[in-house]
Amino acid sequence: MKKRILAAFLAATMVLTLVVGCSSSKESSDDGESGEVKGSGKEIAVMVPSADHGWTGAVLTYAQEEAEKLTDEGNYEVKVYAATDVENQIQQVDDLLSNPDNLAGIVILPYDNGLQSTLEKIATADIPFVQFDRVIESDIIDEKVVANVKGDNEGIGYETAKRFIENGLTKDDYVYEMIGDNSSVPELRSKGFRTYLTEQGWTEDEINKVVVKSAATGWSRDTGKELFESWFSSSQCDTSKKIWIYTHDDEIAMGVLESLNGSALDETKKAEFMNSLQALAASSGLAEMYAVLDGTHKTIATPEIFDIFSVTYDPAMIQEATEVMVDYLDGKTDIEQNYIIPVSVVDSENVGEFTPFGTYEGK
CATH class of the missing domain: 3.40.50.2300 (Response regulator)
Known part of the structure; x- marks a missing residue:
C-alpha cells in the first residue's frame, strides 16, 4: 500500500485482549434501552490463525491493535481469538455460538476450507459475519455473509x-x-x-x-x-x-x-x-x-x-475488515459484499x- 502512517501501537498501560484457544465472554452491557447502535455493548469476535508465518503474525498484531481501539471507543467489546489449528478455530466458534445473545458479529480469517460447515453454522444462527482473506463459498454462506474483505x-x-x-x-x-x-x-x-x-x-x-x-x-x-x-x-x-x-x-x-x-x-x-x-x-x-x-x-x-x-x-487489511463489520452494525447499508482492496x-x-x-x- 502507498506509504502512510500506520496507527501507532497503543500505550502499554492499555489492556490487550487476546484470546488463544477457548475463552469465556464477559456479560453483555447492552440493556436493550438505547437502541442507538445495533449490538451496542456486545462482543465482536475477530478470529484469525495464530502466527505461523510473517504475514499471519502481522495480521494478528493489526487485529489486536484494532480491537484495543474499538473497545476503547466503547460501543463494542472487541476480542481477538487466535486459533492454533483448524479444530481449535471450530471449537472457538462453537463456544461463541453457545452464547449468541452476547455476540454482535464475527470477523473471521478461516484457518482453511475445513471451516465451511462452521461458517454455515454462523450463517444459520443469524450472526453477522465478515470473511477476511480466505473466502469459503456455499449457498448459505453467500446469502448471509456481510462482506468478503480481501486484497486483490x-x-x-x-x-x-x-x-x-x-x-x-x-x-x-x-x-x-x-x-x-x-x-x-x-x-x-x-x-x-x-x-x-x-x-x-x-x-x-x-x-x-x-x-x-x-x-x-x-x-x-x-x-x-x-x-x-x-x-x-x-x-x-x-x-x-x-x-x-x-x-x-x-x-x-x-x-x-x-x-x-x-x-x-x-x-x-x-x-x-x-x-x-x-x-x-x-x-x-x-x-x-x-x-x-x-x-x-x-x-x-x-x-x-x-x-x-x-x-x-x-496484513493491515484485517483492520478494514473489522471496520466493515462495525459499519454494518452501525447501520450502514451500502457495503459491498465482494470488498476487494487493490494491489501495487x-x-x-x-x-x-x-x-x-x-x-x-x-x-
Whole structure:
C-alpha cells in the first residue's frame, strides 16, 4: 500500500485482549434501552490463525491493535481469538455460538476450507459475519455473509504475469509457480496469472505447458526452500530454458533467495540456473523482502541479473475488515459484499514509496 502512517501501537498501560484457544465472554452491557447502535455493548469476535508465518503474525498484531481501539471507543467489546489449528478455530466458534445473545458479529480469517460447515453454522444462527482473506463459498454462506474483505488476489497473479510478459516471457520458457496452500487465495492468484496470459493470446494447453505448480508450501519459508531445492535438483529444472519463478508470498521468495545464496545447491548447475533465471516474483510486503529490494539486507544483495518484485497484500487489511463489520452494525447499508482492496507492484525503483510490515534491521 502507498506509504502512510500506520496507527501507532497503543500505550502499554492499555489492556490487550487476546484470546488463544477457548475463552469465556464477559456479560453483555447492552440493556436493550438505547437502541442507538445495533449490538451496542456486545462482543465482536475477530478470529484469525495464530502466527505461523510473517504475514499471519502481522495480521494478528493489526487485529489486536484494532480491537484495543474499538473497545476503547466503547460501543463494542472487541476480542481477538487466535486459533492454533483448524479444530481449535471450530471449537472457538462453537463456544461463541453457545452464547449468541452476547455476540454482535464475527470477523473471521478461516484457518482453511475445513471451516465451511462452521461458517454455515454462523450463517444459520443469524450472526453477522465478515470473511477476511480466505473466502469459503456455499449457498448459505453467500446469502448471509456481510462482506468478503480481501486484497486483490487475482490482481496479484495478473500483475505478475503482466510484468513477466513485459520483460520477455515467451511460450518457450518455464514458469515455476510456488503456491501457498489449497485455499481460495492461491486459486485466485493462479487464476489471475492465467487470465493475463489468456488475454495475450495463450491457449490453455500453452499455459499448462509453460506454468508448473509446486506442492503447497504452507506459506512457509523453510518448506518453500525445501521444495525449491528439490525442484532445482530434478530434471524439471531445465536450465536450457529461460526460467521465471512466481511465488505466492514474500516468505516463500525469501526461502528461494536464501537457497540461492547458500551452499546447498550444486555450484555448476547454479551457475547455469542464474544465467537462465529471469525473475523472482512474490507478494505481501515483508520488511525483509523490502530490505532486499532497497539494498539494505545484511546478507542478500539486490539481484542485478534477474528481476525481483513483490506485489502488495497488506496484513493491515484485517483492520478494514473489522471496520466493515462495525459499519454494518452501525447501520450502514451500502457495503459491498465482494470488498476487494487493490494491489501495487513494488520493486527496487519504488520500494521507498511503500510501508512494509514486520521489522528487519538492515546493514
